[in-house]
Amino acid sequence: MATKNKLLFSLDIGTRSVIGIVAEQNGSQLKIIATERKEHRTRAMLDGQIHDVPQVAAILEDVKNALEVKTGPLKQVAVAAAGRALYTMTSEAELEINEVITAETERSLDFIAIQTAQHKLATSNTVADPTLYYCVGYSTVKYTLDGTQLKTLVGQRGKLATATVIATFLPRQVIDSMQSALDTAKLEMSALTLEPIAAINVLIPPTMRHLNLVLVDIGAGTSDVAVTKDGSVTGYGMVPLAGDEITEAISQKYLLDFNIAETVKRDISADKAGKVTFQDILGVEYKLSPKEVIDSVMPNILDLAQAIAKQILELNSGAPQAVLLVGGGSLTPELPEMVAQALDIPSPRVAVRKPETIEGIESIPEELKSPDAVTPLGILKIASLNALHFLSISVNEQEFRLFNFGHLTVSDALLTAGINLKKLGGKPGLGLMITLNGEKKYLAGTMGTNAKITLNEEIAALKDPIKHGDKITIENGCDGMAPEVKLQTIIKPMPPVMLFINGSKTSIPPTALINGQSADMQQLLVDHDEITWHETKTLGEVLLKAGYTPTARKFKYLLNGAQSMFSVSPTITINGNPATLSTEVFPNDEIDFIEPTSPKLGDVIKLSELDTHMIIYFNKSECKMPAANCQMTVNGKSATANTIVYDGSEIEYTLSERKTTIVSDVLLAADFHPPSALSQVTFKILVNGKSAEFITPVKNGDKIDVLITPIEHKVTI
Structure with missing residues (x-):
């Protein structure tokens, strides 16, 4: 049927059934004009998540076609996601105010806080890959204006407004499978929220949120939990148990097909009089009272109640004032009483609620006055207010969906895609750490280049705005290079020392050592080089620079078969005076350097006359007396104490015993x-x-x- 007012279409895609509602929007009021409910033919959904996209899409198309008979073509739809694998992030945003705050300004402040929550999730290490999660809804915890807490900012004046929100995130797989099913049904996702957010907006309006209340939406696959306290929603959670647990227990107990077990569960939940009749897979027929069936699965009902209570206590840090149960699973017999008992609160404080009247909705059809209609009505209401709308963009040819917060930028797109520009930019070239005369110095490499961003093939910046259908590409930056530094670039110039060596005028440059070895000024430095650079001041340094070997000359020889060594030092003087290698030299000093000569055999084996003679003083005159007989050979030839010994010589030496x-x-x-x-x-x-x-x-x-x-x-x- 045609209408000049805007049509809103909401779908609650549940684990067991799909509920569709179409309403006319006239200002802030909604008028429901059509509703349709259909159950899945197979278990195409488990725990609130689509497992069989074609089967779910077929049901969605059936619901859509049935509604279009009454409403005309339907192209866009608002949906809600179940809270399995739910993550929540609390964040805050500030905004400087210069004029009266409008509803649009307040909404923009909410969205800034949601963007902050997205960034917080991306950098918190809470999830392995934040790009695999979508924000599916939010609740504002509180507003403040110049430090004063307010229920709403609209109409207020001030300088600094803040909003604190709880943003909820679900895996992309949940949203993408839902999107695929909608695409197959030729529907465009216009808005998305979280099921407990939708439900709480129906049953617990802002005027009631000063109470500590808990709403539990018990579906077939999950039980979603939302908590209010001190005027706002303070937390969301999920229990991976719901009505299907009871159905499965009946199926296992009586060997029933799952769909037959579901029918049995509904019959006992409706508290029908008389017996419940069914037949198991072996053909055995049962006629049981509802109480008999309920008693047989009571442990399973108790497990569900305790799991719900545990989640409530964790989210609320204690028992609430009251608990509101909605969803088809809330009709499970004795479940409210067991939840109350697990929370240790009076039984009347846990109740199953049905939507009787909802602010902003003119009237509710009778077929929607049931606990499982709360969520689809909530989706419809949120879609008329501040739903999160998608826009699609591509990053490096991969498609991503962002919620249209109104001021999205390239930075938001990269955040959603999980791209960290710092990692894409070129890395700085590795620097060199060297030591110059004992002082550490760092020589930096060249900087890497930044990543290149293009938006629709035009160079772009992170702050540039984006719109639906935009294409963003990013090219990695180039890494920097390690520095190429020559020795001459890091040392101070020093003049050479002019002096005379063996009568020749000689120029001695300053001493440059790298890792203890003489170095050329053109030598390239490497990491951890230790450089010594100073004036040449000692005799040893001068002689080395001049090409002399100032240290002792070493001779190796075999003495009676044993390896031995003998050193012969050069004779060195400065200005005619004996000098050591550590003696300091000055300009114009005269150095005489006499190369060491090859040693004599007597020097090598330290043979003296005392070894072969004794000295006796006869009438005060010295008299040498033979005392022992000495025999010496060098390389097999007879030798004397004056025989020259060369490197590698073999010496044999015997000395007879002294005679009396x-x-x-x-x-x-x-x-x-x-x-x-x-x-x-x-x-x-x-x-x-x-x-x-x-x-x-x-x-x-x-x-x-x-x-x-x-x-x-x-x-x-």
């Missing part, structure tokens, strides 16, 4: 002849001042004195 030396040996070596017996003298030997004999042994350093005294002749008278 006596006084007579010394006298013989000194060519001393004792006086004859006929001489007129006396003869006395002293060793170290003590009387001795010819056979007295002597040792190195002993003093031998021979005293000869003339014999005095006596005169006889």
